[in-house]
Amino acid sequence: MATQEVHHVALTLTDHLPILEVLVPFVAAPLVVVLGSRRLAWPIAFAASAISFVISCLLLLQVLDGSYISYHIGGWAPPLGIEYRVDAANAFVLFLVSGISTVILPYARASFEAEIPRRSSTLLYALYLLCLTGLLGVVITGDAFNVFVFLEISSLSTYVLIAQGSHRDKRALTAAYDYLIMGTIGATFFVIGIGFLYMATGTLNMADLAERIANQSDSRTVRAAFAFIVVGVGLKVAIYPLHLWLPNAYTFAPSAITAFLAGTATKVAIYVLLRFMFSVFQPGFISQVPTLEVIILPFALVAMFAASLTAIFQRDLKRMLAYSSIAQIGYMLLGISFFSQAGLMATMIQLFNHGITKAALFMGVGIFVLRSGGSFYYHLNGLGKTMPWTSAAMVIAGMSLIGIPGTAGFISKWLLVQAALEAGWWPIAVLIVASSLLAVIYVWRVIETLYLTEPSQEVTAREAPLSMLIPLWIMALACIYFGLDSDLTLNASKTAAEGLLAGSTGME
């Protein structure tokens, strides 16, 4: 073996930011288990989440101008090596996921104390960190198979976290089991799609795949791969006919877990769908296959209306919000189906705004569950007077859900309507407004229950502890802030949409 002086330029901390984003929660998880201390579990989890959030802010600031960051794992250059690739679309979703996680953790501390036995604390926080790692990893990676690995890391942790709700309601177990079966089928379809892509192109790196697919877009293998990937990821996104796992999973999971998942899991899956549709398969291919008009658009419309209607008739607040989530995901899919930059921008903004809105709403529901013992409407009677702060935050988040001007939800609805009019589809714009009116009905029902009914005799609810109230209000104020000063979200979404539609992940 020859001894050669290897010319090597040392990497600095800023160079390592992409890998640190995933590494910090990833190492924190086994650290929590090895240390085994219940008192240290939460601080370590919060520190890891906060560091990830800071890193995601730094990454977002670096790529807001449209550039991208590429990090080679193991020093192996892509397309042979695994690459982490950060551009505006990526960094924006990273910002959302790590932000929601950091805000929810203080809330989760009190919520877990109430809902989950203390002896599971260390393992619980370790699982939470693994879920966070998985979600962050899915978003940041630039290698197709790596997406599957991280997706399964996050999914497996999610199944267990949902099953923790069994301490309150045993139906959490069957909910977790059903989600396991459906989620695994979805992930396996995704893997089949990746396999077909590998067969057709010989590479797994997303940027390289984009180049090679462009040369053979009428190959049956590539089309089959597209079908499998869309269906597989669609299961995770909860596209309308594949949404059956979502209501039960969100209803029976512990409140903090529902808040975290509702704000992040489906959004990450939508990001994967966007990345594969527009960066890997590229707009040229998408325009050749009828997927958008025949599948995405009709199912998005069905989701918007059917799920909203179902939400109106629910008696359980958590289940109502779960169905409303399916409807809001319909809006994101609608933005995709417009196949324009405005549409993609609307999808990215809706992704962000819905994430923070739903996180706030589910946090509020968790507080109600803590104080009044249940989340059905009859548990909430008159709580507007005894729990004024929580109820006010719920009202703010509810208005953001409807899309009232001044809240974040309005920005995304406005952009959706704009994109529809730009595409010349004004009936769709009318439908968007109509389904928002349906949202008014179910949000009004919550407000009515909170403020306009008499509290029942035996409820002794008092206001929530500060550690739960402050995160809730941070999220609610974020809904207002991003509705009034939406520069950051608009810029990031615009750059993200441009990057996605340019048809490449910026590879020179």
Next chain:
Amino acid sequence: MRHHLILRVITKLLVGTIFLFALYVQFHGDYSPGGGFQAGVIMAAGFILYGLVFTLDKAQQVFPPWLVHKLIALGVLIYAATGIYSLFAGYAYLDYAALAPHHPEHGQHYGILIVELGVGITVTAVMVAVYYAFASRAPVLSDEDW
């Protein structure tokens, strides 16, 4: 299990051989099919065999559950620590050349050995943990039912 002399004797002979074979598979991943995952499962099979024949309690005395859970995390930390060492040395994450800067090929060799060790530890512990989790829920069979 007093009645089943053959099972007990053979198990006592085999368990050691199984562990030895697991170590062989672990360290020969470079030259033949093997590596951390396969070796971990074989090693766990040794523990599980012991637990099946000599009752779960005896197996848990040898390999206590708290140790199993800690080893799961320890293996992952060993793997991650190798990568983090590369970070501190100024290389990319998991760049094994950091382990032997003047001989990158040797670095690959060392790096793979260490990470496979981590994988082997974790996989052994996970398989044993799965066995403990399921076996501790099952009712204990009396000798006559065997």
Next chain:
Amino acid sequence: MDSGTLDFIVGHLNYWLFILLMMTGLYIVVAKGNLVKKIVGLNIFQTSVFMLYISIGKVTGGTAPIFPLDMKVDPDVVYSNPLPHVLILTAIVVGIATTSLGLALIIRIREEYHSIEEDQIAEIENAVLQSEQWASEQAAGEHS
């Protein structure tokens, strides 16, 4: 049968077997009511994917992708593609984790519901749902 059709079937044998196994697995997941059988079906489904990947890695006339000990690499030797094998190792591990998790959930479901048949569990859950709805209606009746 002309050589075109024969080639279509025998030449693509691995793909036919993959489809057969995949459909079998999916059918079991969907049609069987026993929770453990569903997990078994899921395993068969995942195994079909493993088979697909490994079979596409095989290069005709290729040998195991391991360099000789003295590192004298003969340029004429054809190696099979090792990448699909690596992907499948990962997928197998994911499959094992999913199976263990599914079985652990089934054990807990058995303890709570005393059954692992889907229809019996659905009955119990419906009963719980009915009582919830009834309680909700009672409470709504008190307030109106």
